[in-house]
Amino acid sequence: MPASLTRAALETLDHADELAPFRDEFDLPADVIYLDGNSLGPLPKATPGRVAEVVAREWGQSLIRGWNTHGWMRLPLRIGEKLGRIIGAEPGSTLVADSTSVNLFKLLAAALEARPTRRMILTETGNFPTDLYMAQGLAALLRRGHEVRAVADPVAALNQDVAILMLTHVNYRSGAMHDMASVTRAAHAVGALTLWDLSHSAGAVPLRVAEDGADFAVGCGYKYLNGGPGAPAFLSVAPRLHADLRLPLTGWLGHAEPFAFAPDYRPAEGIGRATVGTPPVLSLAALEVGVDQMLRVPMDALRAKSQRLIDLFIALIEQECAEYEFRLLTPRDAAIRGSQVAFGHADGHAIMQALIARGVIGDFRSPDVMRFGLAPLYVRHTDVWDAVSVLCEVMRTGAWREASVAERRAVT
Ligand SMILES: Cc1ncc(COP(=O)(O)O)c(C=O)c1O
Structure with a gap:
């Protein structure tokens, strides 16, 4: 390890870390x-108890009455309101609902309705596949000549035909982060709307969607928000767009009066109209624990520690594993990356398998990307030291070669 960096020095950083108590949660x-x-975020200790309570006491004892007595119907708005604070949205603009993929579809369709004369959904090469696929599926369904265009520099490609600029704020592979404010300004300058996928940003970096002028946002609940496997997603729409917001999935719970059981659809006021069907109460209970925890986190401290952990990870890999040709895929500039770091390596899959077998859990993204999420709530400075030590050991001993013959599993 570098002479200036010792494990003991990192232990000192861990002792002084104001976020350290969160790890115990x-x-x-x-x-x-x-x-x-x-x-997939880890399990908060408070989650099993809360979910058990909702199952046994709320569902078990209240039965159908729970929709009223425990406010189950309001959960998507109640948790959405809290989530809105995490992403810096205006009150009343955020809802928990469905999956990120479905929310992308809903908001892309609304954007095309709001810009009826424009034909382009503009995005970035290397955006997360579901963002591209949902846009492609929508364009094919509408059959109105919409084009989904993915380019390396979407800001340079903005023009008067762009209805919506759809970007993932922190790239899922590289961890590179867009400047939401300036990109949104550029889109607005040509009359386009913006849709930000915050899946790798919410709970990972400070966000100000309202201040930055974002029109639409979506994101996952199961990553940095620690809501559990398959946790419900969120969506957010700037209040200035609510009155004319026309959504394609007009389910009964987005109706102004669901329990009037009227034959014709009439949208609810505000963001509630983005609800489609019955809320997944048990999953929402788990998500709320993660969201409540995140609301207690000092975001400036989270951001500073995230940047420190990644700087440390990069420095240690480059000094200790230099001869093994790991290619840094994440920006060195801490200001323009999220809370994950990626390295390319031709044997990345086998190396990651060898790491996982030794208890260092990252993941692999085709074709050659090893990803490490450094979530500051529970990753310690000494964890970075220990993880890089294991990586160096795997490379020095060639232990990864055994993993290279192993079959690839469905989820990498
Ligand atoms: C940027 C991004 N968007 C969306 C998704 C997935 O969305 P869904 O919850 O619909 O599977 C992911 C999953 O990793 C993602 O990284």
């Missing part, structure tokens, strides 16, 4: 260094 296996919270 998670149920993490003792023999694991968890660097995959950008894919």
